[in-house]
Amino acid sequence: MSKLPRHPTQITGSLLQKAEDRLRNQEAEDTLSELSAIADARLLHELQVHQVELELQNEELLAARTAAEKAAADYADLYDFAPVGYISLNQDGNITRANLAGASLLGCERSQLQGKYLRAFVTEASIPEFNTFFLNVFSEDIHPGCEIIIRVNNQLLNVHLDACPSRDGLECLVVLRDTTELKQAQAKLQLAASVFSHARDGIIITDANGCIVKVNDSFTRITGYSQEEVLGKNPRILQSDRQTPLFYSRLWKALLNEGHWSGEIWNRHKNGTLFAEMITISAVCDLKGKTLQYVALFTDITSMKVHQKQLEHMANYDVLTQLPNRMLFADRLKHAMQQCSRRDQMLAVAFLDLDGFKKINDKYDHSVGDDFLITISQRLSEALREGDTLARIGGDEFVAVLVDLEERNDCIPVLDRLLQAASKPVTHGKETMQVSASIGVTMYPQNGSDSDQLLRQADQAMYLAKDEGRNRYQFFDIHSAAAVRNLNQRIQHIQLGIDRGEFVLLYQPKINMKTGLVVGVEALIRWKHPERGLLGPDLFLPSIEGHPISIDLGEWVIETALKQTSEWHSEGLNLPVSVNVGAFQLQDHNFLARLTEMLKAYPEEPRGQLELEILETSALEDVTQVSTLMEACKDLGVDFALDDFGTGYSSLTYLKHLPAASIKIDRSFVRDMLTDSDDLAIVQGVIGLADVFRRQVIAEGVETKAHSTMLMAMGCELAQGYGIAWPMRAANIPGWVTKWEANATWAV
Structure with a gap:
């Protein structure tokens, strides 16, 4: 605060003026009587002016303090709040x-x-x-x-x-x-921007009118269009015309009603090529539900569609000949049967099997056989009429549907052309190969109303054609039907025997003739027939060959054998068991899975306790498939043996590729090798092959000490046969093993 002035002359102009104005007002009221005291009044006047000045200064000071206090309070409020x-x-x-x-x-x-x-x-x-x-x-x-x-x-x-x-x-x-x-929020925006930019899916953002406002890099990669080329345009620039207007109408209806749509669309690339995409379109709305934008995410699935088409082709067509396979044939046969019913016509189902093709496969490698089948299939197709169907259903087996027939004899010209096409020589390099065909024919609607039944009838008639001399066709008749009924009855009896538990396993020991040790047993099935007594496998197994019941019976044998080895193992007897497996069971697509399940039921069993014996002819039907299956079984701890080796179509190439641990010499050769030089030569040959390919060899049918001596002299130490032990019940095995090892009769 400034100091007060000491002299009136120091009074500021404005304050002096105010003081004088106020004093004049007072002086105007003074009486004339006071004019005599001018000097005294003058001094009083100055004092009064000074007093007024002090009062005014005090008022200003108070105002300034109030303003300062208000400013301080405002600052404090601003700072604090x-x-x-x-x-x-x-x-x-x-x-x-x-x-x-x-x-x-x-x-x-x-x-x-x-x-x-x-x-x-x-x-x-x-x-x-x-x-x-x-x-x-x-x-x-x-x-x-x-x-x-x-x-x-x-x-x-x-x-x-x-x-x-x-x-x-x-x-x-x-x-x-x-x-x-x-x-x-910035991190979320950056993440969203990163996802948008780096997403493998194409992304399109449009405004509410469908005009493109933004696309990502994957959109450009998939469609070929840059963002600059599509901004402001409608996504319909990608349309391929593969979808109808009705398709897009339904799309927009779902989008407007539900706020989203997803599905497959074919669109057109910038270069003109078509591509398939899986797309999802969603509407982006405000809080009131008004659509602001549309966002579409799509993935290029063209390669997937191509692969799907390939898979569909593989599922319906034979890989080798490109003819319809069994699945597509069944569909076309049913369709043809429906057409026949509507048109009141007939059709023929012709089952064709090539005669002598197996010899070609045995003589040449598989590539030659494949080329031969391709040529024959093309000729057979050319022999048919328009509307007929030819399918390959396996190996050298084909089936044809001949449609639009008024009577049975209308199909004979086509059948004759099929026989001629099959028997025409095929040249491969310098080699000329020739086969014939046996054809079985059945008619619809004369012989049945079921497609599977028609195929079975044609198959049966084909076998009759083979029995009649081959290179011919044979129509299905009642006599073949009677044979089928008899076969079905036998199968029903066997099924009944399975249900009643009439089948049992006997076990025949296998020994090492050099050491005298028991090396395992072979499980042999028998049928305890309630009327005919104990039947050997030759009296019932042929009836179910190729029938699903053979798989059921085969699985029962494996399960029973595994259970028995487990019981022996718990008694301290470690005895591997071998089981015979038929071709039909071996080639069943569920074989490996079912075997795995059965082995899992006995986790305590050591690996190598189960050996599967398969016929050489079974393995040769499809060496590649059987070899792959055998390798998978070996991973489970299951070994294989080729049974009755030498009775089939032996081949060094096949033996090389089949991972069998051992080879069994058929009993028919071993039994007569002491007196028949040919059988002896075969036995020597098999033992030599086993040695070359590092396989174990075991001889069946060993009946005498002389057999044993000669086999060991040729290098075969493992054997089984009536001279060692007859097949016996499981309960007798432990005692026999103990007695045999004690005597070691055959040990050298």
Whole structure:
């Protein structure tokens, strides 16, 4: 505050004027009687003016103080109640003051913050940046802000700092803004942008009118169009015309009613090629449900569609000949039967089997046989009429459907052409190969109403054609039907025997003739027929060959043998068992899975306890498939033996590729080898092959000591036969093994 003036002349002009004005008013009221005391009045006047001046100065001072107090109060309110955090720091970094927002941000009461260091709230990773920021506040003219992370009540917060020093440079004001939610929102936006840019799916964003506003890089990769080329355009520029207007009408109806649509669409690439895509279109709406944008995500599935088409072709067509396979044939046969019923016509089902093709396969390699089948299939197809169907259903077996027949004899010209096409010589290099065909024919609707029944009838008639001399066709008749009925009856009796538990296993021991040790047993099936007594396998197995019941019976044999070896193992008798497996069971697609299940039922059994014996002829039907199956079984701990070796179509190539652990010499050769030089030569040959291919060899049919002596002299040590032991019940095996090992009769 300034000092009061000592002399009236020092009175400011404005105040003096106000004082004189007020005094004149007073003087106007003075009486004329006081004019005599002018000198005294003059002095009084000056004193009064000075008094007035003091009063006015006091009023201004009060007004200034009031304004200052209001400003201070406003500043305090602004500081304390500001929506951002204010923290005042001294030069040591101690907090001298904090507003409510700042204290709340730091998770403390304002009174608790007094004297604390702000850096105490800063995470270790942000300390260097904070220190630099704080030093710059007092040393730099420009005070840039910084981003740090603080820890509050075990939570991390992103905070932006700004600061400015006080005028005296003793303190600074730090402004804190919580940017955690902003950072999170930015991170989400960056993630969304990254997903949009790097997504493998194509993405299209349009406005509510369907005009493209944005696409990603995958859109360009899939369609060939850049973003600049499609902005503002409608996605219909991609249409391929593969879909009808009705398709798009339904699409938009679903999109408008449900807010989304997904499905497959064929579109056109920029270069004109078509591509298939799986697409999902969704509407983006505001809170009131008004559509703002449409977003479409799509994936190029062209390669998948091509692969699907290939799989469908593979599922319906023979890989080698490209003819319809059994599945597609069945579908076409049913369709043809329906057409016959509507048109009141007939059709013929012709089952064709090539005579002598196996000899070609045995003489040449498989590639020659495959080329031969391709040539024959083309000729057979050319022999048919338009509308007829030819299918390959396996190996050298074909079946044809001959349609639009008025009577049975209408199909004879086609049958004659099929016979001629099959018997025409085929040249392969310098080799000329020739086969014939046996054809079985059945008619619809004369001989049945079921497609499977027609195929069985034609198959039966084909075998009759073979019996009649081959290179001919044979129509199905009642006599073949009677034979089928007899076969079905036998199969029913066998099924009944299985259901009643009439089948049993006998076990024939196998020994090492050199050491005298028992090396295993072979499980042999017998039928305890209630009327005919104990029947050997030759009296019932041929009746079910190729029938599903043979698989059921074969699985029963394996399960029973595994159960028996488990019981022996629990008694301390470790005795491997071999089981015969038929071709039909071996080639069943569920064989490996069922075998795996049966083995899992006996986890305590050591590996190598089960050996499967398969006929050589069974293995040669499809060497590649059988070899793959055998390898898979070996992984399960199951070994294989080729049974009755030498009775089939022996081939060094096949033997090389079949992973069989051992070879069994058929009993028919062993039994007569002492008197028949040919049989002896065969036995010697088989033993030699086993040695070359490093296979074990075991001889069946060993009946005398002389057989044993000669076999061991040729290098065969393993044997089984009536001279060693007859097949016996499982209960007798432990005692026999003990007695045999004690005697070691055959040991050298």
